[in-house]
Amino acid sequence: MKHIFCTFLLIICGVSGCDKSLDLPHKDRIVINYWEMWTGFELQAAKDLVDKFNNSQDEIFVNLLSVSELERKLLIAIAGNDPPDLANLQDSAIPKFGDKNAIEQIDDFLPLLGVSRQDYIDIFWELSSYENKLYGLPIASTTIALHYNQELFSSAGFQTPPLTLEQLDEYAKKLTIKTDGGFETLGFVPTQPGWWNYGWVWWFGGDWFDGKNITANRPENVQAFQWVQSYAKIYGARSLQNFTSGFGAFSWSDDRFMTGKLAMVLQGTWMSRFISEMAPQLNWSAEAFPSSGGKLKDVTLAECNVLVIPRGAKHKSQALEFMRFIQQPENLRHIALNQNKFVPLTNIDEDFYSSHPNKEIKLFTRLSKSPNAHCVPRLPIWQEYVHEIDNAFQSVWLEKKTPQQALDDVQKRIEIKWKDYLDIKKKLPKLR
Amino acid sequence: MKKNTENLFKGLIFISPWIIGFAVFQLYPIYKSVYYSFCQYDVLNPPVFIGLQNYTNLFRDEIFLKSIIRTGIYTFMAIPLSMIVSLFFAILLNQKIFGRGIFRTIYFLPSLVPMVALAILWKWMFNGEHGILNYFLSLLGIQGPNWLGSTMWATPSIVLTGLWGVGGSIVIYLAALQDVPRSLYEAAEIDGAGWFSKARHITIPMISPVIYFNLILGIIGCLQVFAVPYIMTAGGPARSTYYYTMYLFDNAFSFLKMGYAGAMAVLLFIIILAITFIVTKMTAKRVYYAEK
Numbered sequence: 265m266k267h268i269f270c271t272f273l274l275i276i277c278g279v280s281g282c283d284k285s286l287d288l289p290h291k292d293r294i295v296i297n298y299w300e301m302w303t304g305f306e307l308q309a310a311k312d313l314v315d316k317f318n319n320s321q322d323e324i325f326v327n328l329l330s331v332s333e334l335e336r337k338l339l340i341a342i343a344g345n346d347p348p349d350l351a352n353l354q355d356s357a358i359p360k361f362g363d364k365n366a367i368e369q370i371d372d373f374l375p376l377l378g379v380s381r382q383d384y385i386d387i388f389w390e391l392s393s394y395e396n397k398l399y400g401l402p403i404a405s406t407t408i409a410l411h412y413n414q415e416l417f418s419s420a421g422f423q424t425p426p427l428t429l430e431q432l433d434e435y436a437k438k439l440t441i442k443t444d445g446g447f448e449t450l451g452f453v454p455t456q457p458g459w460w461n462y463g464w465v466w467w468f469g470g471d472w473f474d475g476k477n478i479t480a481n482r483p484e485n486v487q488a489f490q491w492v493q494s495y496a497k498i499y500g501a502r503s504l505q506n507f508t509s510g511f512g513a514f515s516w517s518d519d520r521f522m523t524g525k526l527a528m529v530l531q532g533t534w535m536s537r538f539i540s541e542m543a544p545q546l547n548w549s550a551e552a553f554p555s556s557g558g559k560l561k562d563v564t565l566a567e568c569n570v571l572v573i574p575r576g577a578k579h580k581s582q583a584l585e586f587m588r589f590i591q592q593p594e595n596l597r598h599i600a601l602n603q604n605k606f607v608p609l610t611n612i613d614e615d616f617y618s619s620h621p622n623k624e625i626k627l628f629t630r631l632s633k634s635p636n637a638h639c640v641p642r643l644p645i646w647q648e649y650v651h652e653i654d655n656a657f658q659s660v661w662l663e664k665k666t667p668q669q670a671l672d673d674v675q676k677r678i679e680i681k682w683k684d685y686l687d688i689k690k691k692l693p694k695l696r
Numbered sequence: 697m698k699k700n701t702e703n704l705f706k707g708l709i710f711i712s713p714w715i716i717g718f719a720v721f722q723l724y725p726i727y728k729s730v731y732y733s734f735c736q737y738d739v740l741n742p743p744v745f746i747g748l749q750n751y752t753n754l755f756r757d758e759i760f761l762k763s764i765i766r767t768g769i770y771t772f773m774a775i776p777l778s779m780i781v782s783l784f785f786a787i788l789l790n791q792k793i794f795g796r797g798i799f800r801t802i803y804f805l806p807s808l809v810p811m812v813a814l815a816i817l818w819k820w821m822f823n824g825e826h827g828i829l830n831y832f833l834s835l836l837g838i839q840g841p842n843w844l845g846s847t848m849w850a851t852p853s854i855v856l857t858g859l860w861g862v863g864g865s866i867v868i869y870l871a872a873l874q875d876v877p878r879s880l881y882e883a884a885e886i887d888g889a890g891w892f893s894k895a896r897h898i899t900i901p902m903i904s905p906v907i908y909f910n911l912i913l914g915i916i917g918c919l920q921v922f923a924v925p926y927i928m929t930a931g932g933p934a935r936s937t938y939y940y941t942m943y944l945f946d947n948a949f950s951f952l953k954m955g956y957a958g959a960m961a962v963l964l965f966i967i968i969l970a971i972t973f974i975v976t977k978m979t980a981k982r983v984y985y986a987e988k
Contacts, residue, residue: 336949343739360952364740446825505842506824575740648951658934662847677758684753688736692744 293325296579296586297348301334301569302603305537309404309602310352317589324582326350338574342366347574349583352403355391355568356640362394363644368573368580370587371398377588387566387637388608394642400572401591404605406533407564407631408460409624410553413546416449416527425551428558429467429491432528439527440499447507450520452528453499454492455508460530461657462650463565464488466638467555472649473641478678480653481671487556489667493660501662522546532567536622537604550624552631562634568608606632645685649678733958743955750959759935759943760960764967766851767940771918774855778914779907782862786869787899800870807863815927818857819844822928844929847936854925854937865910872906873899904983912975916968940964 300310307330314328329348331337335357341347353361361367374380379401381389388402410432412425420439426432436451454464465471468491470484479485496504507520520526522543530553539546552562571590573583589595593609597616600607604622606629617626631637640646656670665673708715733750735743754760789800809817821828824842833840843853880898889897900907922941925931931938944964948957 339739339952364738364952366740502842505845645951651946651950654932655935658932662934664847664934680756688746692736 293323294579294582295325295327296350296582297327297329298350298352298586299329299331299334299338299348300352301331301354302352303330303332306404306603309599312602313590313595313598316595317586320589324579324585326586339366342574342576345576347576349573349577349579350586351572351574352569353400353572355402355570356646358392358399358570358572359394359642359644359646361572362397362399366575367399368575368577369397369399370401370573370584373584374398376584377401377591379591383610384608385610385632387632387639388568390642391566391568391639392570400570401587402568402570402608403590403596404599404603405566405568405608405632406605407566407628407637408463408530408532408553409550409564409627409631410528411521411531411535411548411550412528413521413524413526414549415547416524425549426554428554429556431558432554433494436528437498446503447499447525449524450499450504450507450526452495453504453508453526454495455504455661456520456526456529457531460565462640462653463530463638464492466565466636467553467560467563469556469560471638471641472653473643478649478675478682480675480678481668486667486671489657489660489671491556492657493663493667496661496663533606533622533625533628534604536624540621550627552627555636560636562631563636564631564634564638566632566637566639608632643682645678645681648681649674652677729958729961731958732955733962735955735958737954737958738952739954740952746955750955751963753956754959754963759938762935763938763940763943766936766938767919767921770851770855770921770939771915773851774858774918774921775911775914777855778859778862778865779910781859782865782910783869783907785862786866786873787895789866789870790873800867803866804863807861809860811923812927814860815857815924818853818860818924819928822853845933847934850929850933850937854921854928857924857928858921865914868906868910869903872903876902901984904979905985908975908979908983911979912972915971915975919964919968919971 298314300307302310311328314326318325334351335353338347338351338353339361353367358367370377384402385405388405389398392398392400392402410425416439417423417425417435420435422435422438426435432452439449439451441448455461462472465485465488468484468488470479470482470488472478472480472485519538519542521529521531522539524543524546539548552564555561555563571587573580573587577583590599593607593612596607596609597612599605601616601620606612606620606625607616612629617629622628641649643649652674656665656674659665659670660667732743734745734747736746736749737743785803789796789803793799806814820826822843824830824840824845827840827843829843830840841849843849876899880902881894884894884898920941921939922945925937925939926942926945929937931942940960941964944957944960947953947960
């Protein structure tokens with residue numbers, strides 16, 4: 265009985281303790297909820313700024329929450345009319361959310377935010393917009409480039425990185441060391457890391473959408489998929505599959521580039537952080553990934569996080585206030601430095617580069633300003649489209665279909681979906 | 697009469713937590729799914745009634761039709777295999793051997809492993825280069841395939857993974873096997889029946905209701921297969937493991953086509969209902985109930 269009584273007392277104390285924790289200095293402030301997609305060191309960078317903001321004034325308290333599968337949960341929270349006041353979305357989600365009016369347009373608040381279009385690198389402004397309406401402001405920004413192992417390059421006698429895609433193929437052949445039914449070292453493989461299967465077309469001058477029509481099977485895209493398939497044909501899809509299936513998750517120490525088993529890989533700004541943690545002895549360098557025939561210079565994919573205000577947010581003006589704070593150059597800089605990314609602003613102090621942990625950060629920033637910097641097509645049905653592209657990519661890789669067949673299938677299916685989308689969009693106001 | 701009404705009322709009160717739970721969390725969502733299946737609905741904006749459009753669109757959707765075929769193939773592979781394996785182990789575990797209880801526990805334990813942990817574990821075992829399965833095959837001089845990376849082997853791999861969870865049906869079979877009256881076997885033995893005859897004429901007919909039960913539940917489970925392939929292959933390679941419910945899930949939560957997904961859910965319900973009806977009719981004469 266005594267024990268039960270003691271336990272009861274403890275629970276009561278515990279509960280009252282919890283109650284006390286609510287009695288924090290922010291109790292007289294307006295609390296705004298901010299959902300962040302990151303965890304680990306990336307989250308820490310955001311946390312630092314939230315703390316800085318919370319300590320800088322006594323009107324608003326930002327409550328930061330790291331949310332897995334943020335896009336899906338945000339959607340449900342918006343539908344349930346209980347969204348956070350701020351959320352950090354991946355740029356590719358902007359068309360989908362913007363199209364459904366799920367996030368607030370912020371064009372009218374630019375003077376309040378103290379920013380203008382000219383302050384930002386074009387592509388990142390574009391990534392935060394949909395159909396010429398601005399839905400948020402970019403934060404940490406990235407591009408992708410060829411990462412290569414300098415030691416393997418020197419032992420193969422290569423002084424410079426490849427300048428054309430054809431040269432890269434040659435390098436790959438020379439750097440590959442085969443063993444019985446497998447590989448000891450692989451020069452390059454287009455299925456690694458496998459996050460941008462849709463991206464290869466840009467290095468051939470292709471694209472997936474021309475602003476009006478679906479262009480999945482345009483000749484440049486077919487050429488790109490032929491190039492992908494050539495690797496499966498030359499090295500044997502099965503052997504490559506076994507070699508790549510052994511790849512651990514990229515942030516693991518088992519990653520083949522970091523363990524020196526893969527000589528070249530297409531990776532982003534963040535890669536240096538993982539190299540310094542997992543394989544500090546790796547002697548690496550980066551350069552723009554070469555295009556077919558070397559015709560296109562500085563081709564890349566640009567990505568960024570966009571800070572948005574979900575529809576139905578209860579404290580819009582306070583959310584804007586926090587946005588304004590984040591957009592101050594020193595704060596954007598803090599996030600970029602600590603997330604191993606760069607600042608989306610056009611003007612950056614020279615000392616940003618010297619203090620950045622990624623020795624190649626200048627290259628990545630330069631790539632984002634290139635006329636050949638691409639972003640994921642601004643299509644509300646992009647998720648369905650990319651699903652089809654990934655399927656086509658796998659069929660081509662496994663040599664189940666020719667590139668032409670696979671891309672014709674994508675074209676056929678997505679054209680129907682695009683037409684359906686446009687039809688419904690036209691009909692909806694009448695049906696409502 | 698009055699007593700009966702009172703009893704009914706009391707009974708209803710006792711089961712009311714379930715009734716309320718069922719109505720709120722199942723009946724209402726089912727009703728809404730059916731309603732949304734006739735609508736264009738993206739969750740964020742109010743649903744708009746579009747009649748049978750979602751259903752007509754489904755029948756010209758190649759991915760949908762292929763996902764039905766794939767799910768059917770998976771079911772045809774998984775059902776007989778899991779039924780044979782679970783019945784086989786149940787019969788073995790029904791023998792009077794030393795440490796029977798321990799063996800029964802060992803065979804049941806894997807079915808307690810959460811589905812997600814199970815899928816991740818098997819994903820590693822099927823790994824083409826470092827997987828334990830290919831290691832054992834290599835000891836026999838066989839070069840194993842890249843199980844989950846090959847369009848030919850991905851579905852059989854998922855079927856094999858499913859076998860890990862047969863513990864539940866083994867227990868059900870075991871209970872049924874123990875319910876078969878000893879006297880029937882003794883009578884058969886007097887008549888000179890051997891092991892096979894006893895199994896065919898006594899064991900199987902006596903446990904037929906349980907076989908039927910496991911068959912129906914197995915079919916329903918297979919048609920709804922989701923978690924294991926979602927984690928192990930995400931539908932790949934080249935959509936070779938992209939089953940019905942995975943496409944349904946993508947339509948609902950990735951493409952925000954709730955109406956379309958609702959139509960798929962309604963169709964799946966009709967398919968399951970039809971198959972259950974057919975199986976029940978086909979097996980009616982073979983399932984033996986004691987009271988008949």
